[in-house]
Amino acid sequence: MRSQLVSQEKKSVGLYGFTGCNGDQLVIIHSEDQLLPFFDSANIKSFSLAKSDNDNSELDLAFVEGSISSQEQAEHVKAIRERTRYLVAIGNCACYGGIQAMELGAKGWDQRFRKVYGDGFFINRTPIESKPIDVFVNVDFYLPGCPIDARQFFYCFAHFLQDDEPVFPDYPVCAECRWRENDCLLLKGELCLGPLTAAGCGARCPSHNLTCLGCWGPMKEANIGAEFNLLKEKDYSLEEIKRRFRMHTGSGMMKPLKKLLGAL
Amino acid sequence: MREIVVEPLSRVEGEGGITVQLDGKRIKDVRFDILEGTRLIETLVVGKTPQEDVSIACRICAICTLSHRYAALRGLEKALGIEIPPKAHHMRSLMHLGECLESNSLHVFVLALPDFLGYPSAIAMAEKYGNEVTQALALKKFANHIMEVTSGRMIHGENPTIGGFGRYPDREVLLNIKKQARDFLEFAVYGTNLVAGLDIPSFFEKETVFMCCEPGNEFGLMGDSIRISTGEVVDCNDYKKLTNEKFCPHSAAKHCLYKGKPFTVGALARVNNLGERLKGQAGKLFKKHWNDRWLKNPIYNNHAQAVEIVWALEQIPGVVDDILKIKEDPALVKPARTEGEGVGAVEAPRGTLYHHYQIKDGLIADANFIIPTGQNLEDIEKYMRLAVQGMIDQGADDDAIRLQLEIICRAYDPCISCSTHMVRIERV
Numbered sequence: 271m272r273s274q275l276v277s278q279e280k281k282s283v284g285l286y287g288f289t290g291c292n293g294d295q296l297v298i299i300h301s302e303d304q305l306l307p308f309f310d311s312a313n314i315k316s317f318s319l320a321k322s323d324n325d326n327s328e329l330d331l332a333f334v335e336g337s338i339s340s341q342e343q344a345e346h347v348k349a350i351r352e353r354t355r356y357l358v359a360i361g362n363c364a365c366y367g368g369i370q371a372m373e374l375g376a377k378g379w380d381q382r383f384r385k386v387y388g389d390g391f392f393i394n395r396t397p398i399e400s401k402p403i404d405v406f407v408n409v410d411f412y413l414p415g416c417p418i419d420a421r422q423f424f425y426c427f428a429h430f431l432q433d434d435e436p437v438f439p440d441y442p443v444c445a446e447c448r449w450r451e452n453d454c455l456l457l458k459g460e461l462c463l464g465p466l467t468a469a470g471c472g473a474r475c476p477s478h479n480l481t482c483l484g485c486w487g488p489m490k491e492a493n494i495g496a497e498f499n500l501l502k503e504k505d506y507s508l509e510e511i512k513r514r515f516r517m518h519t520g521s522g523m524m525k526p527l528k529k530l531l532g533a534l
Numbered sequence: 535m536r537e538i539v540v541e542p543l544s545r546v547e548g549e550g551g552i553t554v555q556l557d558g559k560r561i562k563d564v565r566f567d568i569l570e571g572t573r574l575i576e577t578l579v580v581g582k583t584p585q586e587d588v589s590i591a592c593r594i595c596a597i598c599t600l601s602h603r604y605a606a607l608r609g610l611e612k613a614l615g616i617e618i619p620p621k622a623h624h625m626r627s628l629m630h631l632g633e634c635l636e637s638n639s640l641h642v643f644v645l646a647l648p649d650f651l652g653y654p655s656a657i658a659m660a661e662k663y664g665n666e667v668t669q670a671l672a673l674k675k676f677a678n679h680i681m682e683v684t685s686g687r688m689i690h691g692e693n694p695t696i697g698g699f700g701r702y703p704d705r706e707v708l709l710n711i712k713k714q715a716r717d718f719l720e721f722a723v724y725g726t727n728l729v730a731g732l733d734i735p736s737f738f739e740k741e742t743v744f745m746c747c748e749p750g751n752e753f754g755l756m757g758d759s760i761r762i763s764t765g766e767v768v769d770c771n772d773y774k775k776l777t778n779e780k781f782c783p784h785s786a787a788k789h790c791l792y793k794g795k796p797f798t799v800g801a802l803a804r805v806n807n808l809g810e811r812l813k814g815q816a817g818k819l820f821k822k823h824w825n826d827r828w829l830k831n832p833i834y835n836n837h838a839q840a841v842e843i844v845w846a847l848e849q850i851p852g853v854v855d856d857i858l859k860i861k862e863d864p865a866l867v868k869p870a871r872t873e874g875e876g877v878g879a880v881e882a883p884r885g886t887l888y889h890h891y892q893i894k895d896g897l898i899a900d901a902n903f904i905i906p907t908g909q910n911l912e913d914i915e916k917y918m919r920l921a922v923q924g925m926i927d928q929g930a931d932d933d934a935i936r937l938q939l940e941i942i943c944r945a946y947d948p949c950i951s952c953s954t955h956m957v958r959i960e961r962v
Contacts, residue, residue: 287549289571293596293689299644300678300688302671309657320644321655322940339571369590370573382577397572417596417689471687478686478693478700483589485690517586 281330281431284316286350288336288343289400290368293417294361295319295335301420308424312431329354331430334403337363337371341396344406351407356430359403360423362416366487367520370400374516402520411435416485416518419470442466442489443482447473455481459504461514466492466523485518494526535562538932540940550948552918552939559926564919566911566943576901584610584696584869584891587898591889594903595949596689597640600633600681601882603694604756605889605903608878610696613893615870622698622864624856625684628711629694630755630880631846631853632680637883638801638839638846639677641947642729643670646836649941650732666728669721673843676714680850683707697867708854715850722847723815726840730823735938737928738920739830742913743792744803745776747881753804753811753845755881761807762792763829770879773888777904789911790904796912799885800946802828805838816845832917833945839883872896882906884949907948917942 287295299305299320308314312331316324332354338344351357359365374382379399403409413426422438429436444464447454450473455462463484464476470486488494501511515523540552549569555562575594579587587610592603604626611618618626643666644656653659660667678688683703685691693700747757748767760768760776768776777790790797805812806828809820819841828834878889885906892900918939925935 289573291593291596291599291690293593293599296596296689299640300674302675302678305671306657306660321657322648323654337571339573342569343571369578369593370571370575372578374578379574382574383572385577386572386574395569395571400571400573416593474687475692475700480686480692480695480700483586483692485589513582513586517582517590 281312282315282328283312283331283333284329284350284354285314285319285333286316286335286347287319288334288347288364288403289339289370290336290361290363291417292319292335294364294415294423297417297420298423301424304420304424308427326353331356331358331427333358333360333427334364335361337367337400337402338398338406339370339400340398344398347403347406356410357403357407358411358413358426358430359409360413360415361418362414362485362487362518363400364403365412365414366518366522367400367402368416369518371402371520372516373521373524414468414487415470419472422470438470440490441469442492443469443471443473443476443486445469446471447476447482449473450477452476455479456500461501461506461510463497463514463523465497466494483518484515484523487519488522488526492523492526494523495530498527498530536932538935538939540936550943552936552943554918554922554935554939556922556926561919561922561926564915564922566914566918566948568911576903579898579901582898583896584614584893584898587891587901588695589690589692591901591903592690594905597637597949598633598882598884598887599690600629600685600694601880601887602889602903603685604630605878605880605882605887606891607694607696608756608880609876609889609891610878610893612876612878613874613891614696614872614876615874616697616867618698618867619864621702621857621860621862624853624860625699625702626694628850628853628857629681629684631849632677632684634755634883635843635846636674636677636681637947638843639670639674641883642836642839642843643667643725644674645947646941646944647729649937649944666725670725673718673721676718679714680711683711695866696869698864700866702857702863705858708858712851712854715847715854719815719844719847722840722844723819726819726823726837726844729837729840730819734827734831734833736827736831737924738917738942739827740917740920741830742916743795743797744806744829745792745797745799745886745909746804746807747879747886749808751811753808753816755804756879758879760879760886762797763803763807770888771877773877773879773890773904777888777909790909791912796916797909798832798913798946799906799909800835801838801842801883802832802835803885804881805841809841812841812845814845814848816841816848819844832913832942835945835947839947869896882949884947885909905949907946910946910948914943914946914948 362368426436446469460481462481464482467484468486468489536556538554551567553565588606591606592599594602682688686693744763748759748761749757812820875892888904890902
């Protein structure tokens, strides 16, 4: 069945960067061994970080990095959506809004904007508070990470080239950490987000004796309540917990926490 | 009116563009537009712990993530009264050399060189320059490996932390880095000679001022004072005198001026200011290729980056030995106090980077970051203007002007994600 859908022609692919650090596109450029095969396996129509001859033609697949933080970017991502069959959000900024979408309270953004730019205005952009891609367009697949993991990206890319949806197991960083036989930092009393955070990084930070900061975003069925109670038991204040929860994932971990706090 | 627009500018980090407005033969405007979205990073770190700040601030940029982390650590550790142990210091030197290698080889071979050889990308170049592209990618891979080993991940690794490192790498891994650094030297020398053989146009040349960290007696990427090509040396705590910022409506990054004049930071500034100190192969290449056009033409930033690649490869074996000499892995140094102020200055690949922090009750009370590309913006526009004038006089068409301006912009290796995070308007 599937083989009928797969066309013999190379797929047309575009990579786009909005607001962020360009780290997800850079992960691809940094995959030296895969770079030439990557450019060979599809028609890369647009990848402005890597090449100059980019166009706005129809796409089978668009990878979008970064959050949306101006009206012009919102229009641009809508235009990309209209000419692509699949749109994949790559990286934390695209999936959750990233650090720049940290929830710092109502009206906070206007005040912070004025603190940075004064009453200045831009002749070429209309800034808005940073938001994830799916606030503006339909997203077919989310590939989180800050930045993304190269193996996960190429796995995902290869699946879409075959018109197949990639499947990632739903388990937390905590599981990867166990496999690496690290000592549990949470049990030592440190504020580790490993039990809540989607796996994919290979438990990098805990393997360096450093706590998980949640930069992969929340795991789907994370037990926020259990972690919250454990941290309270360990004498962390609500403020400290909230600060850590909202650091890397926009509203990703804050939404369930707020729900929980509302229920308490 | 004739308008020449490049948008987006490709093969640079972040979203930028170029706009030129011409009224007959008269230039109305030449702008380097910063189109990247605003992120307000300095306001995000307020109220966070120093530890959390380091994790946020490094995410300003993926290419120079370790320079941001290093500048943040230096600023915060000064504020908190932390002296890191020698082994941690050597590890930070190694990670910084790794990033210099990574960023310079990415820029010289993947982003800039295709222009000079007439290709849209390094990938397209591979057909004719297969060996060069393959070796350049291998060199970049090695540099990424150093970043991964020292920082815990290729990009945004958390291992370099307040007071030292979470974990130190194994001896075998470090010895392998030492060996590979020696192996890559031959290609790096070849690459520098390749770049030095390119034909560089001269019609937009003009002298400028160069600034970089003063590392002491040798060539280097870090220091607590700033050396200016005018001969002055200024304490990094006085960085605001060097980088008066002004807001420009076409740029989400604020522009910097020194005594009302534009200046240049980055590899070219370092090599022009400190090149006489280079030894070994890097010193030989400097003596062979440097001439006073390097003081007037930003395209030579590519050349300076190539020389730095050689320098970094020659530095690595000694730094690895320094790390291995100290057998015991030191524990993280705890803060001596919970209040204080500190300015951390390091040379990011693109130039001097400042992180300035105030800490109260153990939390960040205020932060100010001054970014290299922001400091270069005025000079980028100055040289573009000179180029446009020269090319109109020669009767060049739009495409030729567009390509020349892209080459000038790209030579600066602008980091647009970085430069949009300049904070606060200083009304001096």
